[in-house]
Amino acid sequence: MNTAAREGAVRHLYVHLPFCASRCGYCAFVVEVGGRDRRDAYLGALLAESGTQSAVLGSLDTVYFGGGTPTLMRPHRIAALLDAVRPSLAAGAEVSIEANPETVDREHLEALVAAGVTRVSIGAQTFQPELLATLDRAATPDQVRAAVSCAREAGFASVSIDLLFGVPGQTTEGLADDIAQAIALRVDHISWYELELKPGAALTRRGAVLPDDDWAADAYETIVASLEGAGYRWYETANFARPGHECRHSLAYWGAADYLGIGVGAVSTIDGERRRNAPGVDRYIAAEGTPERALEHLDTDTQRRERWMLALRLDEPLDLAWSGPPDHPDALERLVDLGLIERVGAQISLSRHGRFVQNAVLSQLMEYA
Amino acid sequence: MIGVKQNLIRNFCIIAHIDHGKSTLADRILQLTGAVSDREMRAQILDSMDIERERGITIKAQAVRVFYTAKDGETYQLNLIDTPGHVDFSYEVSRSLAACEGALLVVDASQGIEAQTLANVYLAIEGDLEVIPVLNKIDLPAADPELHGRAVAELIGGDPEDVLRISAKTGMGIQEVLESVVARVPAPTGNADGPPRALIFDSVYDQYQGVVAFVRVMDGEFREGDKLLAMQTGLTVEMSTIGVMTPTMVRTGRLAAGETGYIVTGLKAVGDLRVGDTLTIANNRASEALPGYREVKPMVFCGLFPVDADDYPAMREALEKLTLNDASLQWEPETSQALGFGFRCGFLGLLHMDIVRERLEREYDLDLLATTPNVEYEVTTTAKTELKVRSPADLPAANHIETVREPYVRCTVLVPQDGVGAVMGLCQDRRGVFVTMEPIENRLQIVYDMPLAEIVMDFYDQLKSRTKGYASLDYELVGYRESPLVKLDILLAGDAVDALSMIVHKDLAYPRGKALVERLQKTIPRQMIEVPIQAAVGGKILARETVKAIRKDVLAKCYGGDISRKRKLLEKQKEGKKRMKQFGSVEVPQEAFLSVLTLGTTGDGNKR
Numbered sequence: 001m002n003t004a005a006r007e008g009a010v011r012h013l014y015v016h017l018p019f020c021a022s023r024c025g026y027c028a029f030v031v032e033v034g035g036r037d038r039r040d041a042y043l044g045a046l047l048a049e050s051g052t053q054s055a056v057l058g059s060l061d062t063v064y065f066g067g068g069t070p071t072l073m074r075p076h077r078i079a080a081l082l083d084a085v086r087p088s089l090a091a092g093a094e095v096s097i098e099a100n101p102e103t104v105d106r107e108h109l110e111a112l113v114a115a116g117v118t119r120v121s122i123g124a125q126t127f128q129p130e131l132l133a134t135l136d137r138a139a140t141p142d143q144v145r146a147a148v149s150c151a152r153e154a155g156f157a158s159v160s161i162d163l164l165f166g167v168p169g170q171t172t173e174g175l176a177d178d179i180a181q182a183i184a185l186r187v188d189h190i191s192w193y194e195l196e197l198k199p200g201a202a203l204t205r206r207g208a209v210l211p212d213d214d215w216a217a218d219a220y221e222t223i224v225a226s227l228e229g230a231g232y233r234w235y236e237t238a239n240f241a242r243p244g245h246e247c248r249h250s251l252a253y254w255g256a257a258d259y260l261g262i263g264v265g266a267v268s269t270i271d272g273e274r275r276r277n278a279p280g281v282d283r284y285i286a287a288e289g290t291p292e293r294a295l296e297h298l299d300t301d302t303q304r305r306e307r308w309m310l311a312l313r314l315d316e317p318l319d320l321a322w323s324g325p326p327d328h329p330d331a332l333e334r335l336v337d338l339g340l341i342e343r344v345g346a347q348i349s350l351s352r353h354g355r356f357v358q359n360a361v362l363s364q365l366m367e368y369a
Numbered sequence: 370m371i372g373v374k375q376n377l378i379r380n381f382c383i384i385a386h387i388d389h390g391k392s393t394l395a396d397r398i399l400q401l402t403g404a405v406s407d408r409e410m411r412a413q414i415l416d417s418m419d420i421e422r423e424r425g426i427t428i429k430a431q432a433v434r435v436f437y438t439a440k441d442g443e444t445y446q447l448n449l450i451d452t453p454g455h456v457d458f459s460y461e462v463s464r465s466l467a468a469c470e471g472a473l474l475v476v477d478a479s480q481g482i483e484a485q486t487l488a489n490v491y492l493a494i495e496g497d498l499e500v501i502p503v504l505n506k507i508d509l510p511a512a513d514p515e516l517h518g519r520a521v522a523e524l525i526g527g528d529p530e531d532v533l534r535i536s537a538k539t540g541m542g543i544q545e546v547l548e549s550v551v552a553r554v555p556a557p558t559g560n561a562d563g564p565p566r567a568l569i570f571d572s573v574y575d576q577y578q579g580v581v582a583f584v585r586v587m588d589g590e591f592r593e594g595d596k597l598l599a600m601q602t603g604l605t606v607e608m609s610t611i612g613v614m615t616p617t618m619v620r621t622g623r624l625a626a627g628e629t630g631y632i633v634t635g636l637k638a639v640g641d642l643r644v645g646d647t648l649t650i651a652n653n654r655a656s657e658a659l660p661g662y663r664e665v666k667p668m669v670f671c672g673l674f675p676v677d678a679d680d681y682p683a684m685r686e687a688l689e690k691l692t693l694n695d696a697s698l699q700w701e702p703e704t705s706q707a708l709g710f711g712f713r714c715g716f717l718g719l720l721h722m723d724i725v726r727e728r729l730e731r732e733y734d735l736d737l738l739a740t741t742p743n744v745e746y747e748v749t750t751t752a753k754t755e756l757k758v759r760s761p762a763d764l765p766a767a768n769h770i771e772t773v774r775e776p777y778v779r780c781t782v783l784v785p786q787d788g789v790g791a792v793m794g795l796c797q798d799r800r801g802v803f804v805t806m807e808p809i810e811n812r813l814q815i816v817y818d819m820p821l822a823e824i825v826m827d828f829y830d831q832l833k834s835r836t837k838g839y840a841s842l843d844y845e846l847v848g849y850r851e852s853p854l855v856k857l858d859i860l861l862a863g864d865a866v867d868a869l870s871m872i873v874h875k876d877l878a879y880p881r882g883k884a885l886v887e888r889l890q891k892t893i894p895r896q897m898i899e900v901p902i903q904a905a906v907g908g909k910i911l912a913r914e915t916v917k918a919i920r921k922d923v924l925a926k927c928y929g930g931d932i933s934r935k936r937k938l939l940e941k942q943k944e945g946k947k948r949m950k951q952f953g954s955v956e957v958p959q960e961a962f963l964s965v966l967t968l969g970t971t972g973d974g975n976k977r
Contacts, residue, residue, distance in 0.1 A: 217920035267930040359922040
């Protein structure tokens with residue numbers, strides 16, 4: 001393998017900050033509740049890992065601080081991390097951070113902007129107090145609105161909010177109100193996910209019941225239509241942006257680009273190899289920058305299938321020359337006939353209906369086995 | 370103790386409904402008699418068992434020989450002959466009965482007589498067997514020996530006093546059973562010196578020994594080395610060994626008139642030694658074969674297709690192997706536009722079909738799709754040619770048919786009084802023609818003539834569900850009758866799916882078609898586009914349902930840490946599709962085929 005030639009090619013960095021004040025009802029991520037006394041030690045380990053990995057980094061186009069609750073790390077710690085990679089940061093790099101509304105104020109957000117963070121993604125989830133309680137979210141709808149306006153005033157280039165639909169107990173009226181409030185905030189970017197009940201999440205253990213498929217389909221269609229009507233571009237399955245505010249870091253994932261992930265449980269994909277850092281904050285700290293990693297080799301077929309899986313999430317066409325052929329070319333013809341796929345030369349895109357049933361289309365085209 | 374005079378031999382079998390205690394009683398008989406001849410038999414059993422263990426032979430004893438010293442001081446050779454328990458195998462049952470002079474009729478003292486028992490009792494009486502009535506499980510609190518004892522006695526024309534009362538479970542009354550066998554079952558009366566004749570009442574294939582025939586010697590004597598002749602098939606057969614089951618195989622070197630035992634041949638398929646055939650010795654041949662031989666014909670047919678087309682050769686091999694041991698299984702290659710390459714298979718009945726399918730799936734690890742079972746129709750075309758049609762696809766267009774005839778069965782149902790309405794309603798719905806109704810103990814025996822095609826469509830399940838499990842069923846073929854039959858087609862997205870076609874009575878085409886498309890609509894999952902499901906006869910649409918389109922099928926979040934997990938989710942989804950068949954743009958799961966397979970409710974206007 002010619003790794004030497006590839007060195008210095010990775011342009012996207014993900015930094016995992018696992019600390020949370022409490023665990024949300026739908027969460028099954030690698031998070032660490034509390035851990036106030038270990039944040040400096042964790043920061044040290046992150047700096048050590050970024051040091052050991054610095055050779056793979058090229059000119060960084062995007063950095064993303066995800067969590068956990070990244071805003072539980074004080075801004076000076078974020079600044080220290082950014083300082084460590086600053087020599088690699090390209091001009092105009094996108095630097096994103098996830099924020100919980102109740103953890104930030106004007107001063108905090110200004111300090112992040114000063115440190116070089118350009119984009120903030122605020123976890124709103126819903127504006128309905130009873131649903132926030134179901135989700136075990138700490139923030140009130142007022143705090144969400146306050147965080148958005150503080151972020152604007154602090155000078156972020158892009159402000160995004162995260163929302164959920166399909167929350168147990170969610171009503172059609174409640175959803176309509178969420179849509180109206182989200183639009184009224186006039187943010188640059190909205191991520192709107194359907195709630196999944198993951199094994200291990202508290203909601204799952206409590207036996208929560210999701211709304212039925214038809215309700216969820218109605219909700220999804222309504223969200224897409226409403227946000228498009230408000231001037232957002234439905235540029236990815238669950239993401240909407242005002243023109244120019246698409247998340248470049250995420251686009252890198254969906255474009256199957258290489259990325260480096262550092263921190264506990266973080267995943268990297270570099271040169272056909274995917275590796276996942278072991279879970280466990282204490283072990284991560286003890287490893288001093290060389291955590292244990294689970295490796296997964298991605299052969300060329302797997303890479304090709306992933307390109308299809310990722311790129312069909314986008315509203316822009318996939319180029320067959322880039323993606324490679326589908327496993328079942330005959331299915332492609334059939335899907336075109338059914339109006340699920342549109343094809344112009346080597347450019348393949350999902351029709352509007354096709355985007356809603358992306359998995360079904362993929363399973364016709366590809367042999368994920 | 371091998372050679373015994375005929376007057377000290379008793380050949381008998383046990384007639385009982387499932388769960389009425391046949392095998393428990395058989396075990397008790399072996400136990401009781403085994404203790405008597407413990408020492409002298411042990412050596413023989415061990416000898417033969419070593420060889421058997423070495424060669425892994427595990428042949429189920431179809432006839433067990435035991436010795437019993439009766440109160441009269443004589444030691445009798447008792448041959449207990451096994452009988453298959455299900456309605457599909459009534460011919461085999463009749464041949465097992467023909468090997469006996471007597472039968473123990475075992476009836477559960479709390480449940481009474483069931484329809485299949487009744488059928489077998491009639492067979493035994495017809496065959497002049499001495500029937501010894503036995504009420505089992507009299508230790509149960511629910512036992513009603515007075516009521517059921519009277520009924521059993523009445524059935525066989527005996528005295529209620531003579532009905533034995535036992536509990537095979539506790540061992541109570543077993544000795545009395547054996548004493549009755551000795552006292553009441555007639556000894557064999559064959560001509561011990563005449564030309565040898567033996568009735569084959571079962572045959573099995575063993576991979577180490579070849580075909581093993583279980584026989585009852587009627588006349589003369591067979592010795593190892595004799596060259597055999599099967600009189601019906603005309604096949605000459607080399608015998609390798611001859612012996613008896615005790616219940617392990619014990620080689621005796623000879624079998625004399627009146628005795629029951631096994632003959633090992635070098636043959637490769639049980640079809641060569643058919644149940645009911647007569648064995649004789651080639652250079653001392655009998656002039657006449659024993660009566661009652663019949664060629665067994667399959668009555669129920671269905672197409673079996675491998676889900677994975679690559680399994681076709683493996684499936685052929687599996688069928689070849691099964692046929693070695695199952696002469697009544699027939700099969701021939703079949704091609705279906707919808708299901709690809711497979712086989713049209715013929716079975717004795719529904720149970721036989723289930724057994725074969727299960728063995729193919731379990732023992733040979735095949736995933737199968739089965740088409741709606743059907744019967745064999747006789748068609749006279751307008752050009753006056755005669756056709757036999759086993760597959761709906763082979764039915765000529767309606768304008769080329771002059772007449773169609775279908776097999777009818779006489780169907781006997783035993784049911785408590787309060788179930789009579791339900792049973793008669795079901796029989797009427799299934800085109801039954803009422804024959805008789807009469808009381809049998811505290812129940813009614815209802816007899817209908819009915820198209821076999823109606824029985825193969827989950828009639829039995831319906832019967833059970835409508836009578837809360839209290840009805841019991843037996844049926845026998847009574848011949849072919851003319852019927853106005855049409856081919857009902859099912860169209861998915863406008864295209865007929867041959868595997869879903871069926872032949873139905875024209876008056877039932879609408880209700881059946883309607884029920885069928887409704888059921889398909891429920892079992893076919895949402896598709897990527899809306900799919901119409903239609904039922905049609907000769908191009909005329911009778912009923913229609915629509916499978917809705919999927920509206921949302923996406924993976925929510927998919928970022929750097931999620932990619933592998935999401936890919937695996939898609940792989941899992943693909944796994945679920947393996948049992949789906951693709952028809953154009955429509956994916957049909959196996960359950961959809963099964964839902965049609967169990968279509969009985971169809972048009973009965975009364976869904977479960």
